[in-house]
Amino acid sequence: MRNILFVASECYPFIKTGGLADVVGALPKMLNRDQFDVRVVLPKYMSIPWEYRQHFNYVTSFQMDLGYMPNSVYVGIMEYYYEGIHYYFIDNEGYFGGDKPYGEIKLDIEKFTFFSKAALAILPVIGFKPDIIHCHDWQSALVPVFLRTLYKDNGFFWGTKTIMTIHNLKFQGIYDIKTFRYLTAFPEYVFSPMGAMEFNKEANMLKGGIVYADYVTTVSDTYAGEIQMPYYGEGLDGLMRDRNNSLCGIVNGIDYNVYAPEHDIQIYDHYTPDTFYKKVHNKRGLQYELGLPEDDNKFMIGIISRLTDQKGFDLISFVMERIIDDHTQVVVLGTGDEKYEKMFRDYQWFNPTKVSANIYYSDNRAHKLYAAADAVLMPSKFEPCGLTQLIALRYGAVPIVRETGGLKDTVQPYNWFENTGTGFSFANYNGEEMLNTINYAKTVYFTDRGRWNEIATRGMRMDFSWNNSARRYEELYYRLTPWY
Numbered sequence: 001m002r003n004i005l006f007v008a009s010e011c012y013p014f015i016k017t018g019g020l021a022d023v024v025g026a027l028p029k030m031l032n033r034d035q036f037d038v039r040v041v042l043p044k045y046m047s048i049p050w051e052y053r054q055h056f057n058y059v060t061s062f063q064m065d066l067g068y069m070p071n072s073v074y075v076g077i078m079e080y081y082y083e084g085i086h087y088y089f090i091d092n093e094g095y096f097g098g099d100k101p102y103g104e105i106k107l108d109i110e111k112f113t114f115f116s117k118a119a120l121a122i123l124p125v126i127g128f129k130p131d132i133i134h135c136h137d138w139q140s141a142l143v144p145v146f147l148r149t150l151y152k153d154n155g156f157f158w159g160t161k162t163i164m165t166i167h168n169l170k171f172q173g174i175y176d177i178k179t180f181r182y183l184t185a186f187p188e189y190v191f192s193p194m195g196a197m198e199f200n201k202e203a204n205m206l207k208g209g210i211v212y213a214d215y216v217t218t219v220s221d222t223y224a225g226e227i228q229m230p231y232y233g234e235g236l237d238g239l240m241r242d243r244n245n246s247l248c249g250i251v252n253g254i255d256y257n258v259y260a261p262e263h264d265i266q267i268y269d270h271y272t273p274d275t276f277y278k279k280v281h282n283k284r285g286l287q288y289e290l291g292l293p294e295d296d297n298k299f300m301i302g303i304i305s306r307l308t309d310q311k312g313f314d315l316i317s318f319v320m321e322r323i324i325d326d327h328t329q330v331v332v333l334g335t336g337d338e339k340y341e342k343m344f345r346d347y348q349w350f351n352p353t354k355v356s357a358n359i360y361y362s363d364n365r366a367h368k369l370y371a372a373a374d375a376v377l378m379p380s381k382f383e384p385c386g387l388t389q390l391i392a393l394r395y396g397a398v399p400i401v402r403e404t405g406g407l408k409d410t411v412q413p414y415n416w417f418e419n420t421g422t423g424f425s426f427a428n429y430n431g432e433e434m435l436n437t438i439n440y441a442k443t444v445y446f447t448d449r450g451r452w453n454e455i456a457t458r459g460m461r462m463d464f465s466w467n468n469s470a471r472r473y474e475e476l477y478y479r480l481t482p483w484y
Contacts, residue, residue, distance in 0.1 A: 002481055004031070005130035006040040007119045009112065009139035011087075014048045015101055019252065019387050020137055020167045023219070026255050028085050030470035036477065039128060041119045043096045043111075044078055044089035056080050056089060064121050066114055067183040075118045077126065088126065090118045108139075109175045112205070113183045116142035124156050131481045134163045138173035141209025142184070145196065148212045149186055161480045164213035166206070168384050169227050169234045170310070173205030199235065210239060214480060216247045219385035220406035224249030232382055250473060251409055252385045253466035259370075259394045261460075266367035271396075273457040279371065279396055286372035290356040292329055299445050300329045301438075302373030302397060304366055304388055307336025307344075307359075312379030312402060317343055318431035323438060324354040327446070331373065333358045333365055370395040374452075375441055379426075379434050383407050389423070393459035398452070399423035400441055402434070410464060414444070414455055422459040 010016055012025030028038040044056070056078040063072035076091030090096075095111040102108055120143060123129065135143045144162040151157055177191045180203040190196050190208065197208040210216055218224045224247055226232035228240045240247065261279075262272045268285030271278035280296050287294045301323070305311045316323075317340070324330055324347065332344045332355070344357035358365060370376070376392035378401045385406035389399040393410070401407040403425045414421035426437040445452045 001034075002036050002132065002477060003128065003130045004028075004036050004038045004477060005119075005123070005128070005133045006038065006136070007116070007133060007140040007143055008040070008042060008136040009115070010101060011040060011042050014042060014052055014087075015045050017101060018167075019219075019385065022254070022387060023165075023167070023252050024136060026253065026466050027470060027473065029083060030253075030466040031474060033084070035474070039086045039088065039130075041088045041090065041122070043101070043115055044076070044091040045096045045098075045101055046093065047099050047101065048089075052080070052082070059088075060125060061091070062121075062125065064118060065185075066117060067181070067185045069182075073114060075121060077122050079126075088122065090115060090122065092118075106175065106179070109173060109179065109205070110183055112139040112173065113142055113180070116140055117146050117184075119143055120146055120151060120157070129156060130160055132161045132163060132477055134165065135209060135213070136165050137167050138171055138206040138209070141173065141205045141207075143209070144212035144214075145186065145190065145208040146184075149190060150184075159483075161214040162209075162212070163215045163217060163476070163480070164206075164209045165217045165219070166210075166227070166384070167219055169206070169218075169232070169236065170382075172199075172207065172234065172236075174199060174202050177201070177203045179203075207236060207239065210236070210243060214246070215476065216240075216243050217476070218247070218249045220251045220409045221249035222408045223382075223384045223405040226382070226405060248476070249409075250469055250476075251406055251464070252387060252390075253464055253469040254387055254390045254394065256394070256465040259367075259391050261371055261395050264367055264371070266364050267371040268368070269371075271371075273396070273460045276396060276453055276457050276460075279456075282368065282371035283374075286331070286368050287329070289368070290331065290358075291352070292331075292356055293353050297327070298329045299327055299375070299442055300331060300373045301400075302369045302376045302392075303330065303332045303334070304369060304376065305334045305336075305378070307332075307334050307340035309337070310381050311336075312381055312429075312434075313337070313340045315379045315429070315431040315434050316377070319435040320347060322435055324351055326354075328442070329354055329356070331356045331358070331369055333369055334361060335359055370397050373397040374445060375400050375424075375438075377438070378402070378407060379429075380404060380407060381429055386410070390464040393422060393462055393464065396456035396460045398441065398456050398459065400438055401425050402429065403427045414441075416444075419451065419454065420458075421455060422462060423455070 010021040059077040196211040269281035411423040
């Protein structure tokens with residue numbers, strides 16, 4: 001039995017701001033319980049819903065030194081068993097008492113420095129010795145650094161390996177070296193030029209984790225290659241090339257029990273690949289709900305996303321006038337940059353029969369849109385993995401994507417001559433190329449509905465559940481612990 005500890009800043013259903021929470025919430029449950037004792041360490045945010053917090057059990061508490069702070073800090077340990085997984089929550093209201101998990105960067109740096117050290121400090125107290133500590137993103141990236149510096153002579157951690165999973169390299173936890181020295185008391189060599197954490201004369205938490213981790217993973221094979229190049233490497237491409245022999249990409253999965261058009265209680269009508277004709281009932285229902293013309297033959301494009309440049313909304317802005325013709329409806333769901341929120345509201349104001357701007361996030365509305373849309377548009381500038389296209393495939397909403405990161409790995413471009421593929425894609429980050437791809441998708445939809453339905457149902461039959469991804473993580477865990 002191998003002991004695996006997940007350390008992360010968020011986890012569904014307790015706290016979620018993005019795809020990281022979905023991964024940490026789903027992956028531990030999919031690992032083989034006969035071979036792995038998987039436990040998860042999270043911050044005990046006050047913003048965790050009371051329906052869960054009321055069941056947390058107090059374990060113990062202690063004081064911990066943190067860097068050169070004159071006073072020690074309180075570390076409380078709470079635990080909770082949920083859906084077969086043992087969760088530990090690190091309690092400190094000074095750090096985790098706000099109404100949201102992230103805030104001002106300086107406070108977040110101190111908060112997650114504390115969290116990374118506390119995640120190690122609680123282990124001898126609770127008597128759980130991990131064979132592998134699996135760290136997720138910059139918020140837990142100091143765990144390998146603490147382990148290989150201040151804890152390197154601690155016999156309790158002998159043989160413990162670390163994995164650093166990068167969900168999005170853009171976010172790294174960068175701040176000045178003086179602050180990190182004070183908060184960590186790391187040896188000077190960690191911050192020296194070319195040191196593990198030194199980055200353009202500042203300190204970088206994620207870099208430290210990447211340098212000291214035994215293995216590094218990203219959330220798709222293509223993204224693992226992309227981040228070794230300057231355009232996608234966010235200043236760390238050289239380091240990623242150095243770590244090439246201990247770097248791989250494993251595509252995220254989705255929970256096929258949550259995203260299941262055959263029994264999803266949030267949609268208007270259930271359907272399967274064999275009863276795909278029922279999908280149109282969901283389009284009618286959503287059109288009615290949104291006040292759009294109820295027309296089965298409208299080409300409905302769904303956009304479910306943060307409204308930011310990274311997600312390609314500058315491209316959409318460039319060609320939006322030409323996307324919304326008389327045969328097309330665009331339904332947007334999400335929030336983000338004010339300029340894009342305003343853009344979609346303006347388009348809805350002037351084109352209420354063609355555009356529905358839902359500038360908020362609703363899980364219920366998202367499920368309905370996946371079930372209703374003919375296509376889902378994702379023209380991302382970069383996309384480490386992406387879950388939206390996986391959910392869209394599951395619901396027979398054909399993805400239209402840019403060939404980057406996980407989008408390239410999971411969406412097979414349609415080939416008219418061979419009648420293969422599960423979606424439509426374009427290579428260059430260019431608005432005209434994106435528009436041409438959308439128009440090609442429309443052409444197939446309007447001229448050969450049978451072929452379109454085949455594309456959609458092929459996507460529905462793909463397996464992007466956690467089953468495949470979990471097996472790859474298990475293989476990695478076995479490889480890093482060959483002494484068993």
